Amino acid sequence: MSQEYSVAVVVGSLRKASFNRKVALALAELAPSNFKLNIVEIGDLALYNEDIDVEPPAAYKTFREQIRNSDAVLFVTPEYNRSVPGVLKNAIDVGSRPYGQSAWSGKPGAVISVSPGAVGGFGANHHLRQSLVFLDVPCMQQPEAYIGGAATLFDDNGKLSEKVRPFLQTFIDKYAEWVARHQK
Ligand SMILES: Cc1cc2nc3c(=O)[nH]c(=O)nc-3n(C[C@H](O)[C@H](O)[C@H](O)COP(=O)(O)O)c2cc1C
Numbered sequence: 001m002s003q004e005y006s007v008a009v010v011v012g013s014l015r016k017a018s019f020n021r022k023v024a025l026a027l028a029e030l031a032p033s034n035f036k037l038n039i040v041e042i043g044d045l046a047l048y049n050e051d052i053d054v055e056p057p058a059a060y061k062t063f064r065e066q067i068r069n070s071d072a073v074l075f076v077t078p079e080y081n082r083s084v085p086g087v088l089k090n091a092i093d094v095g096s097r098p099y100g101q102s103a104w105s106g107k108p109g110a111v112i113s114v115s116p117g118a119v120g121g122f123g124a125n126h127h128l129r130q131s132l133v134f135l136d137v138p139c140m141q142q143p144e145a146y147i148g149g150a151a152t153l154f155d156d157n158g159k160l161s162e163k164v165r166p167f168l169q170t171f172i173d174k175y176a177e178w179v180a181r182h183q184k
Contacts, residue, residue: 002034005179008070008107012077012088012124014043019150020114023168024076026160027112030172035179037074040066042091053097060094067095067103072179073137075111079124084131092131102135108182109137110175112145114153120146140178145171 009028013020021039028037044059046052053060067073077088084092095103111128113121125146132139145167147153153161160168 002032003180004034004036005071005176005183006069007031007035007037007072007074007179008040008067009037009074009076010040010042010088010091012075012085014087018078019116019153020076020078022154022158023112023114023147023150024074027074027076027168027172030165030169032173032176035172035176038066038070040070042087045091045094048090048093048097050097063091063094064103067107070107071183072108073104074175075109075128077111077113077121077124077128079113079115079117079119079121082123083127084124088128089131092128092135096135104132104135104137106184107137108140108179110140110145110171110178112147112171114147114150116148116150118148120148122146138178138182140175143167143171143174 009024011021011024024039031037045063046057078085109132111125113125115121129139153164
């Protein structure tokens with residue numbers, strides 16, 4: 001039987017009808033059966049403040065445990081003002097502390113950015129990769145995933161467009177290989 005992997009999926013949007021969340025859920029469906037993708041919620045994390053981290057809030061503790069207990073991390077994010085949404089950067093900061101005990105360290109990762117615009121969130125994707133280099137997250141280089149035209153990805157019944165399905169399938173299959181290859 002193949003080894004099971006649990007993947008923490010961090011979605012950089014809190015919007016109910018988020019295109020990014022829909023893509024994250026679609027990836028969970030497309031993933032090989034031994035890969036369990038679970039969205040880790042980030043909306044309850046207080047803005048990171050070293051003062052409150054002396055006695056960490058329950059939400060910080062839970063989030064850090066969820067990342068630590070996963071075998072890998074996958075980021076699915078929109079672009080805000082050509083960068084990473086604040087809510088996602090906050091989650092990254094929370095997971096990175098206390099100093100020397102980062103939950104992210106060594107977790108194989110990948111980034112997929114999704115936007116209604118034509119550029120597909122390239123700016124957010126690469127700003128995020130900059131943080132992941134520092135956090136020692138081995139981040140899949142190829143295939144790069146800048147998904148534009150997000151409003152056309154799903155039909156009125158929430159069905160994934162056949163135009164994008166093959167690419168998402170390739171992305172998640174390559175990511176599964178990446179995760180297996182980078183387990184410690
Ligand atoms: C504050 C803000 C800044 C934005 N900046 C960008 C941007 O730089 N590039 C872009 O492609 N879309 C930008 N957008 C549009 C988002 O891509 C769009 O709202 C998208 O649907 C958000 O992702 P979601 O559907 O997963 O919530 C911005 C939206 C907001 C609210």
